[in-house]
Amino acid sequence: MGNGEWGMGDGEWVVGSGEGEMGSGGMVMGDGDFRVRLSSRAKHVRLKVLPPGRVEVVVPRGFDQRQLPALLARHEEWLARTVEKVSSEYGGTQTQIVPPDSVELAALGRRHRVEYRRQGGSPRCALLRDGTLRVQHGGESDWRDALRRWLANQGREHLPSWLKRVSEEVGLPYRKVTIRSQKTRWGSCSARKNISLNCGLLFFSPQVVRYLFIHELCHTVHMNHSRRFWGLVERLEPDYRKLDQQLKLAARNLPAWARRD
């Protein structure tokens, strides 16, 4: 175990300042209903509750797994509370996914009224001249595919050039950027300096998106969350603590239709 303090993220306990940026490893079933994931990049043990209410323990390589039952027992109360919260939120979003009447891409300062039109062919979106987003769809739920595809396209259209501007501004180059629609990660940076960004970032404020860019760009220098890493982040974004908190809470602001199941 690390010597950092336990802190609470969204459905997650973290020891120290780790974040979901580790390679995947093997997994072992525990005797309770939890999954253990070995991570070569994790520095600390992390407890996570993932939808629909599954507990995942991320452990650094070399961690003595015999310690796990005691560790889980120590956090039993938090786990029970969080499993309940996550599963009820999950159940909630499952039943409440309704076609939205508007879509707000706060990062771009844009809000679109949405109209729906039933017609044949593959589901798609068209942005009308007056700013209305028209969703053309054929079936009951494929409006959602159309909207999500549109969101991914918006991400590909706007995020790479924005990242490039910030990269040039702070003087931290990267190699390549990929836009994804991952479930839980907002961004990542590989050892080869390839950055991956989540198109869901478009729902967040420009300040939060810019912070995420700076965070990932600083990983091109420090591939960890060391003191030196945070020192560099702070030099480039003095408000980083507040923005990091906002980013962690941001998942709640994601519209249900845009979430990955």
Ligand SMILES: [Zn+2]
């Ligand atoms: Zn990071």
